[in-house]
Amino acid sequence: MDFRRRFWIVSAALAVAGCAVPLAAPPPSAGAPAVQTNSLGMRFVRIPAGEFLMGSDEPAATLARDFPQLPPERFALLGDEGPVHKVRITHALWMGQHEVTVGQFRRFLERSGYVPESIADGTGGYGWRVDYDPAKTARGDAFEGRDPRYAWNNPGFAQGDDHPVVNVTWNDAQALAAWLSRTEGRRYRLPTEAEWEYACRAGSRTRYSTGNDPASLRGSANVFDQSTAAYWPRWKAMALPADDGFAFTAPVGSGAPNAWGLYDMHGNAWEWVADWYGEDYYARSPVDDPQGPADGSVRVRRGGSWHTWPFYARASYRNWNAPDTRYTLVGIRLVREDGP
Template identity: 85%
Template structure:
């Protein structure tokens, strides 16, 4: 299986109904704690929500006219919409893991990221790289040893989300934190991730249904990013969010549960294997995803993601060893 092609508004009332129950959480009521690496975690309550999407292809084609219509018939894994019950409160990373936090983990643990350990590197941006000259037409150059978590080809500081990290690297980070602090850290399940992202909404984004609403709450592919990829300019949001590449975490408005960058900035690995038909048989309580698979799910979109693929329900995937300039980490700490 190959990965799919991809290219917060505080105005929502806190505690907005899921159509079911979300524990009446309010951002100003939720506890926030920091760990030994300086990561902030927000305690999310138990609750129920409707997971997935059943939007008709015609409705999507109307609102995303830049995309070929066949894209809207390739979303079978987003349905059926089904009730999910989160039965245990958990602590969700308020931000994506940053470059500085990842560096401190490496220094303390001795872990060697896969992009370095196997010598093949990651992917990166280069100003004179032309996707049209390559067999795959990929937006980025790689794999290449010049690119890794340290250098995705564009400037980052310690407050930017770390990218070019694999699912296996995320597992190593969670395991080390668990040993160091005596509390269990892990990647969120896909259900926990969508529950946290929606924060009480049933719209396409936590900012609403209009793709342009993302400019208020997400770092996605916009006019500033499109300046570096003119061939995809038509896919960009017609606005400038101030960042051509990654932004420091927390640069945009949080969702109603006080979580930042759930849409955009960096794709986020989740724990689950991907299954096209898993939603049809998913248990109601705390679904964990398929028991086996070949690719792991990633969610949320990135700074280079077209708005359609940053929807709360959209699912993408890669092999666990993938390291890519758009993919990062957000962790959960168990209650």
């Protein structure tokens, strides 16, 4: 299968149809969000049912104008973000307020006996090369792997227990959700792609929940900024013109939350979602609670990471990996289904 992204223009008829029905995304609460904490110390925010417009149909010319640092061909590869279509999330759910942390994942392993894939298959994960010198290496990757030296507890850079766990596979996320479901008697799972974007947007219709300008991410998103660019000087032009003090991952919740009380929906770690990836899925997606294609070869990840250029941290941007991928940029956010 060719997963290369092809740009195509959404027809006026589809755009009108997608906007004809009034949306019912709930407004942000005037008070603090309802929060529950589980047995691993994960905090979950109640996300109400509602409707929203999913995806993006921004013309390539508009994106090229607003992101002049990127080569023009980049904007011809975003066809899978459209057509913009109405989605109805029919049931309230509890979304992880934060990405799963290193400490929470460690407690899961200790209590369950589960062995992460990077260790179980003996091939390891990916890691930051501590000997990488951008001044001496004009080309080449600062990450290396798969290598048994690297795993969830060693991505090659220092992390505390309050940082998002990375180097975890989609299958690891499934194991975590299944164990929590068994031990707590409540169903845990990865969010669907639609649930994820609904929660990320939190009632907004802009590129980011903070607005259209990448500069609006300051103070709320750990993306590729001046701290990180110090390690990749040749990409400095792509960096957010801000410095959050974190060259790699940051403690979860270091910035401001979105309107629904969720942190790090943009940046810090890419987040696995439940869906198989389908380039043309939006054109046939059902309105109510879309679950993604019935099958596929790669799973979707959303949100961007500490190493992501702001353009790719947009709420509508889609990316993917094989379910057994373990990488220094990819982590987990869980959903707990509604209940007492």
